[in-house]
Amino acid sequence: MHHRASSGDRHLVIEIPHLRKTIKDAAILLLETVVIPSVLLALLLHFVGLVPALCAVLGWAAFVIGARRLMKRDMPRTLLLCTAMLVGRAAFALVTSSAVVYVLQPAVGSVLMFLIFVGSAMIGRPITARLAKDFVRLPAELFKHRTVNRVFVEVALLWGGSRLIDAAMTIGFLHWGVEAGLMSRGILSGLLTALTVAACVGHGWRKLRRDGVTLRLAGRHSPAPAAA
Numbered sequence: 001m002h003h004r005a006s007s008g009d010r011h012l013v014i015e016i017p018h019l020r021k022t023i024k025d026a027a028i029l030l031l032e033t034v035v036i037p038s039v040l041l042a043l044l045l046h047f048v049g050l051v052p053a054l055c056a057v058l059g060w061a062a063f064v065i066g067a068r069r070l071m072k073r074d075m076p077r078t079l080l081l082c083t084a085m086l087v088g089r090a091a092f093a094l095v096t097s098s099a100v101v102y103v104l105q106p107a108v109g110s111v112l113m114f115l116i117f118v119g120s121a122m123i124g125r126p127i128t129a130r131l132a133k134d135f136v137r138l139p140a141e142l143f144k145h146r147t148v149n150r151v152f153v154e155v156a157l158l159w160g161g162s163r164l165i166d167a168a169m170t171i172g173f174l175h176w177g178v179e180a181g182l183m184s185r186g187i188l189s190g191l192l193t194a195l196t197v198a199a200c201v202g203h204g205w206r207k208l209r210r211d212g213v214t215l216r217l218a219g220r221h222s223p224a225p226a227a228a
């Protein structure tokens with residue numbers, strides 16, 4: 001990412017590369033670790049029972065990792081972490097023989113994420129700033145810009161609220177049965193995440209532009225910024 005800044009915090013130009021690839025990778029990750037496993041478990045739970053359904057989820061996790069290795073595709077830490085959590089949930093549910101446990105674990109995780117996002121925003125050290133570094137290369141001095149840091153705080157609050165809604169939605173659907181809870185996790189949670197991303201991007205874009213920060217998507221033939 002390239003940037004230009006004038007004196008103080010009056011003006012900043014940020015050029016963001018590879019946005020389409022980042023969005024595509026995030027969508028694939030969501031399908032691999034949330035949507036497909038949840039739909040798979042819901043369908044097999046209905047037709048063949050709990051144990052085969054959970055074994056299928058474990059098999060899917062192994063397939064995802066194995067397929068990426070065979071095709072020599074990237075193995076990002078986020079994928080490995082999400083897959084490990086998926087395997088842990090399925091294994092624990094298999095040991096306890098309870099599909100409810102499988103659905104409740106991410107709901108509890110969403111509550112913890114709510115506390116982390118909101119807590120980090122309240123103390124002025126938003127976790128969203130650290131997460132941004134994992135997806136987009138950002139210069140260290142960018143985080144000293146008052147407007148940018150304020151946007152990270154507000155986005156952290158948005159994400160915190162989204163995670164609390166996600167937990168409430170999952171628990172609410174569980175009252176209608178395990179299959180409803182699974183479909184909530186596999187479809188509605190994914191939609192909520194996508195809407196939250198869109199809301200955060202839109203809010204950040206408007207806020208930065210209003211405060212004199214220019215965001216520019218890097219094109220394939222974007223000229224390099226002039227040397228300082």
